[in-house]
Amino acid sequence: MRILLDKFTKSFGSLTIIDEMDLEIHDGEMIALLGGSGCGKSTTLFSICGIHKVNGGRILFGDRDVTNVTSQERNVGVVFQSFALYPHMTVEQNIGFPLKLRKETKPEIKRKVDEIAAMVHIEELLQRRPGELSGGQQQRVALARALIRRPDVLLLDEPLANLDATLRLEMRSEIRRIQQETGITAVLVTHDQVEAMSMCDRIAIMDKGQIVQITEPRDMYDNPVSDFVAGFLGSPPIAFVKGRISGGKFVEPSTATKIPLGAKIAKANDGREVKIGIRPEYFQPGSGTMISGKISFIESQGRETLYNVTLPDGTILRSIQSRRSPSKIGDEVEWGINADQILVFDQDGVRI
Amino acid sequence: MLKPSSRPHWATKSLSADTKTPPEGEIEMGNSKHLGLWLLAPAGVFVFLFFLAPVILTGVFGFTNMSTATGITGGAYMISDTSMRPLRSRYGENELADRLTQKVYTIDDAGLKAALEAGGDAAAIAELGDKFLDQSFDRRRGVETAIKSLSARPSTTRGIKIISAQFERSVVNVRFDSKEDLLVAISDFGIALNEGQTEALGQVAYTGWTFTTQNFKTMIELPDTSKTLINTLFYVFTTLILFNTGFALVLSITTHYMPAGPAGFFRSIWLLPRVTPPVLYVLMWKWLAWDTGFLSVVLEPMGFAPRNWMLDSPANAWTFIILINGIVGASMGMLIFSSAIKAIPQSLFHASEVDGANRGQQVWHIILPQLRWPILFITIYQTLSLLTSFEYILLATDGGPGGATEVWALSTYLKALSNYGGALQYGYGAALSLVLVIIGISVSLIYLKLFDFKNLTAPPKIE
Ligand SMILES: Nc1ncnc2c1ncn2[C@@H]1O[C@H](COP(=O)(O)OP(=O)(O)O)[C@@H](O)[C@H]1O
Numbered sequence: 093m094r095i096l097l098d099k100f101t102k103s104f105g106s107l108t109i110i111d112e113m114d115l116e117i118h119d120g121e122m123i124a125l126l127g128g129s130g131c132g133k134s135t136t137l138f139s140i141c142g143i144h145k146v147n148g149g150r151i152l153f154g155d156r157d158v159t160n161v162t163s164q165e166r167n168v169g170v171v172f173q174s175f176a177l178y179p180h181m182t183v184e185q186n187i188g189f190p191l192k193l194r195k196e197t198k199p200e201i202k203r204k205v206d207e208i209a210a211m212v213h214i215e216e217l218l219q220r221r222p223g224e225l226s227g228g229q230q231q232r233v234a235l236a237r238a239l240i241r242r243p244d245v246l247l248l249d250e251p252l253a254n255l256d257a258t259l260r261l262e263m264r265s266e267i268r269r270i271q272q273e274t275g276i277t278a279v280l281v282t283h284d285q286v287e288a289m290s291m292c293d294r295i296a297i298m299d300k301g302q303i304v305q306i307t308e309p310r311d312m313y314d315n316p317v318s319d320f321v322a323g324f325l326g327s328p329p330i331a332f333v334k335g336r337i338s339g340g341k342f343v344e345p346s347t348a349t350k351i352p353l354g355a356k357i358a359k360a361n362d363g364r365e366v367k368i369g370i371r372p373e374y375f376q377p378g379s380g381t382m383i384s385g386k387i388s389f390i391e392s393q394g395r396e397t398l399y400n401v402t403l404p405d406g407t408i409l410r411s412i413q414s415r416r417s418p419s420k421i422g423d424e425v426e427w428g429i430n431a432d433q434i435l436v437f438d439q440d441g442v443r444i
Numbered sequence: 445m446l447k448p449s450s451r452p453h454w455a456t457k458s459l460s461a462d463t464k465t466p467p468e469g470e471i472e473m474g475n476s477k478h479l480g481l482w483l484l485a486p487a488g489v490f491v492f493l494f495f496l497a498p499v500i501l502t503g504v505f506g507f508t509n510m511s512t513a514t515g516i517t518g519g520a521y522m523i524s525d526t527s528m529r530p531l532r533s534r535y536g537e538n539e540l541a542d543r544l545t546q547k548v549y550t551i552d553d554a555g556l557k558a559a560l561e562a563g564g565d566a567a568a569i570a571e572l573g574d575k576f577l578d579q580s581f582d583r584r585r586g587v588e589t590a591i592k593s594l595s596a597r598p599s600t601t602r603g604i605k606i607i608s609a610q611f612e613r614s615v616v617n618v619r620f621d622s623k624e625d626l627l628v629a630i631s632d633f634g635i636a637l638n639e640g641q642t643e644a645l646g647q648v649a650y651t652g653w654t655f656t657t658q659n660f661k662t663m664i665e666l667p668d669t670s671k672t673l674i675n676t677l678f679y680v681f682t683t684l685i686l687f688n689t690g691f692a693l694v695l696s697i698t699t700h701y702m703p704a705g706p707a708g709f710f711r712s713i714w715l716l717p718r719v720t721p722p723v724l725y726v727l728m729w730k731w732l733a734w735d736t737g738f739l740s741v742v743l744e745p746m747g748f749a750p751r752n753w754m755l756d757s758p759a760n761a762w763t764f765i766i767l768i769n770g771i772v773g774a775s776m777g778m779l780i781f782s783s784a785i786k787a788i789p790q791s792l793f794h795a796s797e798v799d800g801a802n803r804g805q806q807v808w809h810i811i812l813p814q815l816r817w818p819i820l821f822i823t824i825y826q827t828l829s830l831l832t833s834f835e836y837i838l839l840a841t842d843g844g845p846g847g848a849t850e851v852w853a854l855s856t857y858l859k860a861l862s863n864y865g866g867a868l869q870y871g872y873g874a875a876l877s878l879v880l881v882i883i884g885i886s887v888s889l890i891y892l893k894l895f896d897f898k899n900l901t902a903p904p905k906i907e
């Protein structure tokens with residue numbers, strides 16, 4: 093079901109957390125609300141499910157205005173960060189709870205619980221209590237409970253934050269599989285860009301209560317609207333270098349390196365102070381526009397190795413390389429920047 | 445810590461030299477593992493003095509017939525109306541009892557001497573001794589007839605009576621320190637006892653306390669006991685269910701759903717009776733209820749005659765007793781339940797809301813299951829405290845009207861420690877409290893069973 097936030101505003105006391113946010117979530121789509129801690133992601137999610145009353149604007153489920161509808165009547169499924177399973181109920185009772193509240197018959201509940209349990213692969217756990225489950229199992233139970241009512245929308249608040257690294261990988265694909273199998277509209281709240289990029293159809297990236305950009309993961313990675321978005325996506329992160337556009341090229345002041353820019357950008361911004369963003373995969377030995385600096389940090393990430401190269405004025409460039417080069421910390425190196433892939437931002441961080 | 449007793453007092457001279465290098469054993473005292481025990485010692489003394497000793501003594505006293513009459517130390521042997529009653533009823537020795545309580549008048553040297561000292565006519569006394577020595581009379585009149593028959597008889601009736609008064613002999617109301625002394629006195633008195641009678645007399649004449657199970661028999665026989673028991677159960681469970689857990693739950697749940705400010709205010713109000721001194725608190729209820737009090741004044745225009753509303757009828761008395769206790773008692777449950785509800789993760793409330801639970805369903809499916817422990821705790825604690833505490837009843841109705849609100853603990857107190865007649869039955873009181881202790885323990889065990897204690901104390905479900 094399509095979900096629409098129309099000039100949605102939320103404040104706590106005199107503190108406005110979300111100011112006139114517009115967001116449309118398409119039917120059957122899984123969207124990520126991505127942003128740093130405290131930017132208002134959970135607040136948005138809690139407003140969609142009705143736990144928070146909104147202070148302005150409208151929330152629509154399909155064509156139904158649910159702005160003033162209580163959460164009990166909204167038909168949403170929520171997976172909370174802490175899973176929020178009822179400790180005194182068995183897994184079966186936990187999953188069946190929403191149906192029990194709707195006074196469905198026992199056999200009916202049993203049938204639906206079995207069905208959903210099979211889907212999330214927890215058939216053999218139904219008689220246990222939450223305390224007797226691992227984190228991943230609790231997660232599956234929470235998902236099953238959220239899905240059993242066939243909600244209009246599935247809301248997930250940092251669902252993977254409480255899991256260890258391997259489980260996180262497993263549940264990432266599990267959640268996506270279940271979402272695609274059911275075709276449910278879903279909102280994933282996360283601060284982890286990898287989660288957002290790998291699980292969702294689109295990402296809405298938030299900063300200080302505002303949606304900064306909303307688009308598909310690959311597009312957001314390649315075409316960020318601002319240095320904030322460029323910096324948020326990508327690991328290891330993009331490096332920024334300040335300089336000036338002069339004669340169709342970007343000039344790095346401390347090494348006087350000149351990097352060619354696209355004709356359109358160069359012409360329109362000649363003489364302007366800008367900063368460019370260079371992703372680690374586009375700063376490599378052997379090709380591109382050479383720039384020299386000193387290796388200040390080396391980190392082996394297993395298959396790949398990360399190098400920090402410090403320019404004379406202290407600016408740091410990052411390079412991620414799949415083959416380990418013989419360089420050591422302190423070595424002077426001259427590696428190349430792929431000029432086609434650099435991102436140019438004005439001094440306020442807006443993409444040019 | 446230096447232990448003074450370990451140093452002989454003659455060693456004081458060397459004390460100053462000693463303190464610089466105390467013997468090793470004494471240093472150890474100060475910083476060794478024993479320190480904890482030393483620190484606990486005062487608490488141990490208190491526990492013993494004010495808890496263990498009374499409990500043990502109550503257990504022992506319950507099996508005695510101690511009372512003001514017997515005293516709590518040893519007793520003496522005495523023939524008296526009190527001791528003759530069981531001799532008749534228990535041993536059927538009516539004749540013996542009659543004879544023991546009889547007075548006998550015997551002309552003996554001691555009597556003659558006493559008559560002289562009392563100022564009797566010397567010549568008459570001498571003649572009486574000559575003629576009647578060692579003769580006995582059943583009545584004083586017999587002695588007086590004898591005196592009148594003397595040639596040197598006193599001229600006035602008063603003169604005769606002064607003499608005759610000195611020959612009365614009786615074993616009644618004389619305290620003997622041992623059974624042997626009593627038996628000697630009885631045989632001197634002229635009564636021969638067979639073996640059974642000696643045994644029986646030893647039993648009944650003893651005025652001190654003895655060990656007995658009579659208290660428990662009495663308890664079962666007295667109709668008061670079952671009345672008091674029913675009163676107690678009614679009082680405890682009505683107050684407990686309506687107020688100490690029931691109303692406390694209502695208060696904590698309603699305040700949970702209120703905004704923080706009003707909730708805090710509301711809770712403080714319900715704490716006020718708790719922090720009011722009990723005597724003043726009950727006094728206010730009495731003012732409310734008595735015949736010139738608030739209730740009477742307000743109800744009079746509506747056609748209700750002024751009266752003491754609290755003591756007017758048993759039903760009224762119970763209503764007041766339960767309100768007085770319940771309003772104080774609810775506050776503790778309220779505090780415990782409120783903090784337990786606060787400890788429930790907020791996300792569980794959110795989750796249940798999203799799952800479609802309205803408030804009632806939230807209370808039933810989320811709050812109450814999580815409150816099982818606190819409810820069990822409060823139920824046990826308050827049952828025991830209601831069973832044993834009677835101060836509000838004592839202050840408000842003193843068990844009245846006519847014993848209608850007399851509960852077990854109050855009855856024990858009245859029997860053992862505070863009685864208008866002044867005849868305190870320590871032994872019976874102790875036996876009553878022993879039964880109360882047993883009731884308390886049994887009720888607690890039943891609760892533990894009902895609440896499925898084993899399950900409750902199982903390892904936490906969510907870490
Ligand atoms: N119930 C609340 N009362 C007051 N402030 C709140 C409340 N919930 C969240 N906030 C504030 O709103 C901001 C956004 O919170 P939240 O939506 O939880 O952030 P996140 O993006 O990390 O999920 C934070 O500054 C937080 O302190």
Ligand SMILES: [Mg+2]
Pocket residue numbers: 133134135250
């Ligand atoms: Mg959050």
